[in-house]
Amino acid sequence: MADSTKTIEMEVLRYRPEQDKEPFYQTYSVPFTDDWSVLQGLQYIKDDLDSTLSFRWSCRMAICGSCGMMIDGKPKLGCRTFLRHYYPNKVRVGPLEHFPIERDLVVVVEDFIKKLEGIKPYIIPKQARTLEQGENLQTPAQLEKFRQFSTCINCMLCYAACPQYGLNPDFTGPGILALMHRYNADSRDGGRAQRMELGHAEEGFWGCTAVTYCSEVCPKDVDPANAINQNKMGSAIDYFVRFVAPRGAGK
Amino acid sequence: MKRSNAPLVWSLFGAGGMLAALVGPALVFVTGIAVPAGILMSQDLMRYQRMAGFAHNWLGKIIILAVIVLFLWHAALRIFHMLHDFGIHAGAGAKLVCFGLPLLCTIAAIYWVLMI
């Protein structure tokens, strides 16, 4: 019990559409010990100081992707960011950038969900398989081609980081394009051609200008910037040779 | 969904960026500092007879065009993106300026280099 209790000032964005004209910051004094995450600070506020504060959270261990928020202006997971890092200064907590604010730290994610469904995020088999054929076999090398991109937890920190998504909400965005690449790069999948209609568009790979902040903030090292930009070369080659040698379904 | 035409300028942007990295500093140093000021290199290096001779040669023409044209198109895409990033959404007007000017310069460069 050697941990001493200190107090940190948390400035949290508030926005209740039924009573607030626009968002504002409210300051709370939060006693904490060194092991406390920002999420725990918010839970203390809600439990003990102000039950009207709204925020998303679930697993507390950086795997569910629910607690994405702006902490001192940077997109982070609340459960994986610690109050001791900011003490004795104040820490400013806000909702994820580039999304409309629903209420307090809760953002509207309907656009993200819709786009996620739109990229067919599942294995589309090359040919129909029967049970008798057994499971798909995959070498470790084949797995490595997409494994990194499959670790995305849909936390949307990359969307808060991506200025192109902020400037143009039609852009599909880093996380979902990375997931699209995850399926295209999976040797079990045969649906590349179907997904590429989006990939080849401005809303797809070509909306990205390689700011690469998305990869910088990703808590799972998915590297969406790489997922998107490594496809530009292929998309460009396909653009030029498509009438001569169309890369149709399958490749 | 409409296919993007970005690959057209993006390819030129990529080629121009690579060329600028590989030879840009050397060229800037030679043509803009060393030769004019006579530092490390003779001012003679870029005298008329030498440069005209270089440009008479087909390889010389290609090198001159590659440097000027690719550098311009590299800048074209980045400047177009910058306008958008700065919140200037001039749409067709931005495209006209950002891609029309390099196109004019490309045509002019080809015309002038063929005159030598």
Next chain:
Amino acid sequence: MSAQTDKRRPYVRPMDSWWKRDPFFVRYMIMEATSVLVALYAVILLVGLLRLSQGEAAYKGWLEALKSTPSIVLHVVILVVFLYHLWSWFKVMPKTMPMIFVDGKKLPAETITYTGVTVAVVVNVIVLIILV
């Protein structure tokens, strides 16, 4: 249920000066802005090409302008910008390439960057040597 949804009033935040929010964005804007001086240098060369095509007298005028102090100072600035372009180009390059595996291990981004920068420096030196 519709009474609840009627109360929704999502607040959209403006994107003004977004790039000032974080040093990462500022560095990105600087990298993009290098293109302006790349274009300027290309235009200087383009004018040189025009003068070359117009004959010795016209070309000499262009050469004389290059010898002026403002021109040399400008080219020093352009040189610095080109060097920053070289560095930032290969810093971003690993992101544009598919993963490369050597002996089962992924090639680190730093390796690609340092290799690229080294090759570019060598090529620049070769160009200098050829021209001297």
